[in-house]
Every structure is written in structure tokens, then in C-alpha cells.
Amino acid sequence: MRVAGLTALALAALAILPLFVHSNYVLSIAISGFIFVVCAAALNLIYGFAGLLSFAQLGFWGIGGYAAAIAVVDGKLGFAASVMFAALLAAVIALVTGFPILRTNRHAFVIVTLTFALLCALVARDWISVTRGPLGIPSLPVPTFFGFAFASPTRFYYLAFAFAVLALGILYALVTSRIGLLLKAIKQNEALARSQGISPMPYKLFAFVLGAALTGMAGGIYVFHLRIVDPTFLDFYYMQTFLIFVVLGGAGSFWGVVIASALMVALPEALRFTNDLRMVIYGFVLVVAMLVMPRGIAGVFHDRRLNALRAKLA
């Protein structure tokens, strides 16, 4: 109940934010935040719930970005169709690559997915006939949806906001369902899960494909915000951002990751008072946070509950 109230309050505040904030810069930060929180939540599904540290998210982000840009420029598709195409392409690639990748063990999985992401970056740079190479695809059109143009930052803000609410809503319904429970069961003890009749592969593959689709869709929308896509879209900066949100929030906790995302989007901006030390302080905060709460924000609450229980039972 308290969670529902707080969520409603946060949603209301975000819905009216553009009425009070007219700075394009702040709105642009918020737009990035909406897009990134979806990617972090998608990574959380794969890493936090299914227990698979997937660096392939960066690849799906890039595939989504390029797919949407190419669809709208070369394919003459509309904005919505391009974004759907981005999600679909990422999902199909995840489905085809996921089956062999998910058969590897956890360490090999990390390396293979990292290689996949690097490969995507290479393709973006070197498959010039399709991706235009290092120059990228500039001057993407203003996204229009049923004749409505998301031309101003305020309008794009609402577009990103709606996307985030929708995507997080889907993920929330999923991870709080029995499927979320089974994913966590597989993550904790795969042999036990199998001995109880759970087939791990379909669940892992499902998490991998859905995570890829949402990340691809997020990338597809984000290129319309940047109005250009080039190989820097596959910079490791994005992967690192998603991973920081997840680890800091607490892998496997939906709300932990959402809260950490909000905090970490705001933090670099709150530190703007000192341009020289800004990133130094940001890094320092990260290190201290990981030292004090090694399992993230959610881990702190979990440990507290555990200690209270132990005290009660002792």
C-alpha cells in the first residue's frame, strides 16, 4: 500500500515536472533517465533475477538504435514502426544467439556476451554500406506518432516518460509473478530447481529475449532524442551506466534498481557546482556506496529484516 502511494506520488510529480522546469538541459537529463532506467530494469531481469551477467545488453541497445535509424531513413518507416522494428530485431537476434549462449556456464556466459557486444560495435563501425561507418546516420527526423510531432523537449519528455512507465509496468508484473519466483529459484540453485521439475532453459531464454527487446526499443527511442546514431552509441559508457544502476540498487530488487537509477541520474547534476571535481566525487560516492552496501540499496533493507528476525527467534 505504501509502495503504491509513493509510486503514484512519484508518477504525479514526474507528470507535472515540465510545467515547472523549462530548461531543455534538465529535460534532456530526465529523458536519458527514463530511457536508462528501462535498460537497467531489463538488465536486472537477466542479471538480478535469472542470475546471468549479460554484457550483450550493450549490443541490443546498439542494434535497437541502428535498426530504428536505418528503418526510418532507408526503410521510410514511421517512428512507431521503426521502434517496433528495433525491438523485434533485438528480440530475434537474442532468440537465435541466446540458445547457444545460455548453454554456457556463468563465467563463459559473461565472456561470450561481452564478445557479442564488442562484435556489435565492430559491425557498426565497419559495415559501412548499411551503418555508414564512423560517420553514422545523422539528421534523424522528428518522431511523429499519428500525426503528432514530438518536436519540443517537453513533448519528447512525455514520450520517454510513457515508454518508461509502460516498460517498467510490464517488468514489474513479470518479476512479481510466479515467473519471477522461478527465475530466482533457478538463479539460487539450478540443480534443485531441476530436481523439482523446473526447466531452466525456457525461463532463461524468455528473460534474455524480453530484456533484449526492451533494451532494443529503448535504444531505438533514444536515437530519436540524439537525432543521430554513430558507433559511439555502442560506447561502453552505456553498459557501465546500466550496470551501476543495477548493482547499486541491488540485483534482483525491482524497486532498488528504480530508486538507484533515479539517484544516479540526479547525482552528476547535483554535483555541477564543481566542474573539476564532479566526476571525482561521483566516483568516490560509488566506491563508498559499494563498500557500505555491497549488495546495493535493497541489500541493506534485506539484511535489516534478516537481523530483526534472527533477534526475534534467538
Next chain:
Amino acid sequence: MTLLEIAGLSKAYRGIHAVRNTSFRVEQGTITGLIGPNGSGKTTTIDCITGFQQADAGRIRLEDRDISDLPPQRIARAGLLRTFQTVRIYDDFDLMQNLLAVTAPFADVTGWDMVLRRRRFREAHRQAARRAQEAIDLVGLTRLIDAPAAILSYGQKKLLALAATMMTNPKLVILDEPVAGVDPTRVNDIAELLRRINRSGTTFLIVEHNVEFITNLCDHVLVLDQGRLLAEGAPKAIRTDVRVLDAYLGRERQAERDPAGLQ
């Protein structure tokens, strides 16, 4: 009636023959014990039966179904459940969640039913929760039902693992060392509990080191030695079988005859 039939089972690891051409049966409705010295192939045998190891040769039948080549999850769904020697539970889940993770009560529920919380899911969930409550009551962990399983003692974790096998009506449950590491004062309680579950229709195959526990509890005992079936029979006969004593208690008997170790 034969419930489980093992015929010519063999398994080697890099040339070491853990199980060699072993055949035995588990009869419906019994509590069958499987004993043997360390390294006699007990755990390998049940890993092969439950699909966690692929046997080199041999067939395994559950009732009239050949389960030799099925993966563990399919064998579980066919009605053969197991526990593990080094106890396995979901540490991050509470006791209720541990039991609700078992798939059997949700066999007819689809993924969409789960995500959309449709009635078919809610009905299955309600029944599973009731059943989990009963299982937890039966193993005596009621007080801890909302606690994360991580805070349980080793013996309590074994009881929780046992409770998980009671979430369905399995044809056969294989227990790998159910009382090893359990508080000795609780061992009789567990034997009594297993008898009760057995009376309600569950067949057990129990691997144990505790020979007294096995001979008191079981209707039929199988003895493995060096990967072979050495002897089988009623507990009384096994206790006095010379081959068994030599293989299983050989060292102690040696010590009895020659306490100072002079020979």
C-alpha cells in the same frame, strides 16, 4: 509390484568404475534402504536414476516408463523426486516460497496465467499454499514459515527439503542421507515422519550411512560395495550377512579381532 527397476547400470569417471553393472528393484509401497561404505557408488547410482548423471550403460524404468534418457526436470515431473546429500534449498526465499517453487501443483498453469494472475493460477496457488502449510506443519517448522531459509540450521534445512517433496504425490522419493548432520535426538522423529508419509502412499529409497536408522526403518535393504550390488534382503538378514559385515564393517571387525593392530 515393481515401481523402479534398474537393469545393468554402469557409470565410470575417467576409468574409475563408480557403478558396475548393477541391477535392483524398488517395490511399490516400501521403504527401501541403500547402504554401502564410502565410495561404493551410492550417490552415483541415484544421480544416474534422477538424470543428474548420464549412465554409460543400463536401463531405468519407473513403473512402465523408460526414464533412462530423460533430463532431471522431466524425471521429477514423471513423479520421481529426490533430495541432495549436501542439502539444497533456496536460501533467499522464505519457507513458504521454498515450497511454492515446486512445479507440480502448477502443472496446468501457463505463463500467461501466472503473469496476469488468472483464476487458474490463483486456484492452483491457493491449493499449493495450503499444501505447503501442511507440509511445514508436518515437519515441525511452523514457527519459521515466514523466515528466510538462510537462517535455518542444517538439520532444519534437511526437513525443509523433505517438506518440498510433499508438495505433490510423488510415486517415489529418493532421499540422499536424510539424517546425516541432523541432531541425534531428532533422528527418531524423522524416521517416524517418513513412516507416516510412507503409509499415505509414498515409496522411499533412502541412502544413508546410519545403518541403525536404515535397519530400523526399512522393509528392504540394498548393499552396494565397489559399485556392485553385494547383497539385498530384509534388514535382519543384512545385519548378519557375513559379506556385508566384511565389506561394510570390515575395518571394525578387523580391529575387534586384533585391537592392538599387531597383524
